[in-house]
Amino acid sequence: MQYTPYYKLHQWDPYDKHKRKEFNQDLAKVDAAIQTVKASGDAALQALRATVNANAAAAQQAVEGRCQMVAGTFVGDGTQGRLIVLPFTPAVVIVELTYGIRSPDDLTLYGGIALPGHALFSHSKVAMTVVEGGFQVNQGVDNKIYLNMYGRTYYYLALR
Numbered sequence: 005m006q007y008t009p010y011y012k013l014h015q016w017d018p019y020d021k022h023k024r025k026e027f028n029q030d031l032a033k034v035d036a037a038i039q040t041v042k043a044s045g046d047a048a049l050q051a052l053r054a055t056v057n058a059n060a061a062a063a064q065q066a067v068e069g070r071c072q073m074v075a076g077t078f079v080g081d082g083t084q085g086r087l088i089v090l091p092f093t094p095a096v097v098i099v100e101l102t103y104g105i106r107s108p109d110d111l112t113l114y115g116g117i118a119l120p121g122h123a124l125f126s127h128s129k130v131a132m133t134v135v136e137g138g139f140q141v142n143q144g145v146d147n148k149i150y151l152n153m154y155g156r157t158y159y160y161l162a163l164r
Contacts, residue, residue, distance in 0.1 A: 011037060072164040077102075082143050082154035090138040094162035095120065097139045099132060101150075102157045112148040115158070124151075138162075 006015040013030045016022060074090050100115035107113065113131045116124040123133040129147040133140050139162065143152035151158070 070164070074160075074162045076160055078158055078160065080143065080151075080153040080156045080158065083152060084142050084144065086141050086143075086152050087135070088138050088141065088160065090162050092162075092164045093120070093136050094134055094139065094164055096163050097132065097134055098161045099139075099141060099151060100159050102159060107148075112150065114150050116151075 124131045131149040141151040
């Protein structure tokens, strides 16, 4: 009689007599090996789940720490350089009049987008700029900038 190389299971030759004891021994070895594989697989799966959950939590925390958005309104007071304070310095600011008017002549500004270092301009005049902790809007009839018209309500969206 011969045996398998790893678990020493019986390998009968064509003329060997089969014994119940040998079958039972082999089945016990197979059962023990399956249990060992299952236990190590379960432990590996639990470790993998823990790693995935930890990485997902870290990614969520990183996203929450970096991505912020503030939406709000302000009522124009007609002044130049009006500061709108935000809880962060935005990466982009969008300002619009509540009724969404657009320039009838492509030269008048009623709203727009500004980025840090990239102000919104009209006739070489700054209409809106991102500043530390918020953004500034200007008003000027002579240069057709209407981002802070007295008594008008504006919407803004700021993203970090």
